[in-house]
Amino acid sequence: MGEILVAKGLSKQFGGLQAVADLDLDVRRGEILGVIGPNGAGKSTTFNMIAGALAPSSGTLVFDGKDLTGLPAHAMAARGIIRTFQHNKPFASMTVRENVMVGMHLRLKGSLWRVLLAGTGAVRAEREAVQRADELVAFVGLGDCRDADVDTLSFGQGRLLEIARALASEPRLILFDEPAAGLTLAECERLTDIIRQIAQRGIAVLLIEHDMRFLMALADRVVVLNFGRKIAQGTPAEIRADDTVVQAYLGDLGAMAHA
């Protein structure tokens, strides 16, 4: 199982604050890699650098053998790295299906002349896109509300829509930013199930999560960050037994008790 994403010496500085320092990280094909750490450990910064929302101060990001360091978000997406948002970001004026069809942008886009001139071809491509969108909507379990406006969805349904939309672009690496946050227990179980199925389709998954229990049940490997540095890496079982990790989390709790 080879690596699809290799980050080397990734660092990000905000003024005097070293948010992430010299981080090495790799995601293998078809695996679920979890990244955990206490608040302020640099999880989101790491996430945003891989997603292209933040340019790293130093270090390199190599995806499938190509250097993508510092590319903007849409270019990362075009290379096959697709993110979801912790706070759902649906396209508010569209239906569920249309939202998913926006996710197909990279597959559908072509020359504007062809849009204007190619009659039946464009119509057929659109019809196929609708069909594919409906499949994805059904896959995440939103089949009954595919024609609904997104503002009628619950928070949990909105999260599922985020996933369907991300899958629509046929990513090779999908980034989840605290996907379990704000979900009910039943929704969490459904989410776990869906993320497993995504990995089974051969899509690599990188999961940033605050919730240890959710992550440990799901991840093949776990990377632990604290104060912007990697302090441990291994299988969930190894991480559970790791002293530094326990300390980091206990230390965090201790600090909170004093605050």
Add this chain to the structure above:
Amino acid sequence: MKSIAGFLVAALVLSAIAFMLGSYHTDVYRKLLLWITLALGYNFLFGIAGQVAFSHFTFYGIGAYAMVILLFQVGLPLPLAILAGIVVCVVLALVVAIPATRLEGFYLALATLAFAQLFIVVLNEGGSVTGGPGGLANYRLPDILGVRVTGPWYTVVIVFLLLGTLAILWRLDRSWFGRACRAVRDDPQAAQAMGINVTTTRIVAYAVTSALAGVAGMVYAFVDNTVNPPIFGLENSFLLLFMVIVGGSGRHAGAIVGAILLYLLPFFLSPLIGHHHALVFGVVMVAVVLFQPKGLIGIWDHLTARRRMAP
């Protein structure tokens, strides 16, 4: 195929009307068609792509002036003048769009307002090229293949301009590009995460709609056979915005309804209240924004939805 049939019927009906009108009503009808054309383009820019720009009417003016200058001062033959006019519009649109679309909302509005004002200044100060405050007049459409296109036949040209514009915008709207425009309008960050290049999408939407306004301006140049600065002032840019909002922004049908209503309203109001129709516009505008943000087309949707639900 159904939509092609619809376009053919519309072309026949709208063209037939042209042959039934006297000279006064021909003038009203032609300008109504031009306003609908402009409103359709502006609806794509403002309603679908979400860009609050005030330069749409300016590009109408640029197209009109470019046509007259290229034909009668540069001396290009008609087909070349049309092509060169489109190039002028696209180039100017890019000059405005590349810096301006990096700006959002308020700042884009300001930049395009400034551009619209600058255009009027250039027209007034342009000496013999633009004819200064008096503009350019005393010209007429060159013969096309030896035929002089006038009267109702020129109105037919405007009908085809309208339907061509609608067809292009319709196609764009119902493609990946239209979806990308709406996505950028709704949430640029999420659009970017889906691989949409936000800046390029904005620039293309601006350039395409501005070029369409320019082409409409080229056709307009031979409606009054005169172009002068007051025609292309800011007042009309705002009227265009009102048309789209009152009709229902983001919808082709909304733009058409809004353009028809606001263009024809003064004709019915002025016998009653003289030149105070601007006051009525203001009231209509405020009422729509407050009570019917989806515009008049939203009321129509509401009624048809209710009828569909009734047995």
